[in-house]
Amino acid sequence: MKKKNKYSVLVVDDDARLLSSLSSILEENGYRVLTGANGHEAQEVLKDSSLDAVILDLILPDTDGITLLKKIHHEKPFLPVIMLTGHGTIAKAVEATKLGAFDFFEKPTEFKRILITLGNALKSSTLEKERTFLIEDALERYRMIGVSPAMKHVFEMIEKVAPADSRVLIYGENGTGKELVARALHLRSERAGNPMITVNCSAIPHDLLETELFGHEKGSFSGAIQQQKGKFMLASRSTLFLDEIGEMDLRLQPKVLRAIENGEIQRVGGNDVINVDVRFIAATNRDLKEAVQKKQFREDLFFRLSVINIHIPPLRERREDIPLLAEHFMIGLCRQRKRQPVQLSPAAVAKLLEYPWPGNVRELRNLMEKIAVLSDSEIVSGEEMDMYLNENRRSQSPMEDNSCEETLADIRRKKEKDAIEAKLAAAGWNHEKAAADLGIARSTLFSKIKEYGVKRKKS
Template sequence: MSASILIVDDEEAIRTSLRSILEDEGYEVAVAGTGLEALKIYGTDPPDLMILDIWMPEMDGLETLRRVKEFVPTTQVMMISGHGSIETAVKAIKLGAYDYIEKPLSLENVTFRVKQALEQYRLAQENRALRSKVERKFELVGQSPVMQRLRELIETAGPTNSRVLIGGENGTGKELVARAIHLHSTRSEHPFVAVNCAAIPETLIESELFGHEKGSFTGAISMKRGQFEQANGGTLFLDEIGDMSLSTQAKVLRALQEQQFTRVGGTKLMKVDVRVLAASNKDLEKEIGKGQFREDLYYRLNVVPIVVPPLRERREDIPALVQHFMKLHAEEQGLRMKDVSLEAMGVFQQYDWPGNIRELRNLIERLMIMVPGFTIEAAQATLSLQGRTTGAVSASPSAAPLLLNKSYDSLRDARNAFEKDYISRKLREHHWNISRTADDLKIERSHLHRKIKLLDVEMRPEG
């Protein structure tokens, strides 16, 4: 689809010549003789680019630009003028214009600048789409009272430059909270750098955080910038900081106090402006008592404490979370969304989720792949949770092997194994009656017969 351009100029000759040359270039071109006319067009069909004259009667180009930017902030605008000045050009750029061209117009120059403007607009759109996708992936989902309180804390802490210590069990979404704080801060346009302190060997963590100079140790074949440098101007998130050694804790404390450090093997002081957020699933006060965590570092980090609630304390959020993860996985893998029966949702809400949000997300991904139909039923949900649900919905005895956690050579093998087990259980429920089982599965009897033969389902009538 070709890009659309709106030409706004009170001189008909300029509108006609520009329209002709740009249509020859393959663009869809519309024209307007006044700023008011341009605003009406933006109200119905905003173009990809507007070429806007500054000196026009009734409403000049600068006022038109200001109103258009209020209406569509992302619009791309090129200003043209035959009586321009540096002051006017600067004012147009401050109001959000992308470019400024003086008359008389060189058509070759105009077409070149138009291509540049549209390419920049395309890249900006892609960037916004990518950012929106990333933000959806890291979105905090749920309207339970504990989540509303969590959001209030994030919105309070975000705009400050204070350090935040985030606590909570494994899988509760501590990194999501850290990212949300970053997005609510004045640093949101700068890097967010996450470091999992538990995943980096002790021999490498100092180099990972502070960088190293070439030749500073065996294998240091080039200079490396550490995470503190990479996060300069933005936010550094130190996840599982309770697993960091005491010697590394001392170096982090010094970097926090002085906002400067030296790379491993270097002598030059590196100054940085970094906001540090930290998280741990451990009780750091107990770790201090055991001599495993520095008290002075704890108080440096724990300026604003935030605790992320476990999923079992926000069960009312589970339906929204299920839909959220299902949509994300469908988009990522190109799969069709599935429905979740009320009974299956009840199974999810009765389960205690020891792995919290991470466990729920992984489960939804498995079910999206392995459930053959378009609806996730209670029996499939129960099977996937290995009979550990509580309450009214009990697990089937056949769930014990937990098929979803087995290793398979291919997706087809995994689906066949799940389908075979599911059909076997349905046959047992209906005492091996093919007709009733087929009705329950909502398939034809002949289709069920083929499935039994294809999957080698063992028929064991009760007698």
């Protein structure tokens, strides 16, 4: 009985006998077979059919297989091509594989071998298609928006630096898009097929960061019940994103330096030196040069990391990006919530343009999310936007406001101390009476006296 599979194969050969016998074998194995006796016929089939693989003779009456191979690769880059060669054409067949042919067979050849190779070619092209689909999907998900000259420069840098495998240090205030730039660099590199590994150096307590990065051997500390791979190993053949690198403990920095410089690591509690092939991208919101001067960051590590620097300017310095970003977030966030995109009136956009955005792009995204969830309007007015932005202003409590709050608290404390002193003096330091006059419990009065250091004045 014939096996069925879902694949279609084009076989191109001017040898009618070979064409017919190879077609029969393929059909017996469940393939849908299309044929061409020359380059012209092959091109007609290639135009119209959805194909999964091609078996192509190197020498054809009207063209040569290499020319056709190049054309197929150009038009259908995922289509695997297996070459058939006659006597004395091995050199050409080798050239064909260099050009991307999956494999070649010298005629006469066992059809069984062709079948095995065809199976492998189909598997690997399916994997390649999936890989490309995943990368394209991720590129869309992590798409970066920006029209300002500053962001255009960042995009140009990404374009140039991504495939180069060089180490990159990304600078930027909180929420400017450092992680997004790291992802863009990874996704546009040869390493994109493997997931980028991220370590946030400030979120992990210092003593745990070492095992997190380098892994550990079984029994290297209490609780190490089994050997554990570290992030350096997980990132092998991929990218390691060291986020908030400026917060890394000085004691750990020499080990990281060695890993970066020589691609060598040792697990905690282990003696074996393990080689890793990792691309490093680091990010910081600190001035690392200043940290080096203050001896808070090793100079040698700083120089190793900052081969290429990418600065992402704060949003307030590239205001022309604000309307586009706002729209981009609003469309995505409303789609997630299955509602029509909320429009922003020109007055609302003007308010966005005036606001200082201390939390940068993240703050803008969060604001759009708030509006997508809370707003009942189809179009947000200037006043409504003002209301949301005022909430942001209040919750942000920038430095000046903090200092103002501290002053208020000081005033409150001073007033309270004065009142306690006055009431105690008036009551002749009768605690019970003073507490009653102040409307507080006696125990509270005692603790306040202690807290403020109130003392009886000698008259």
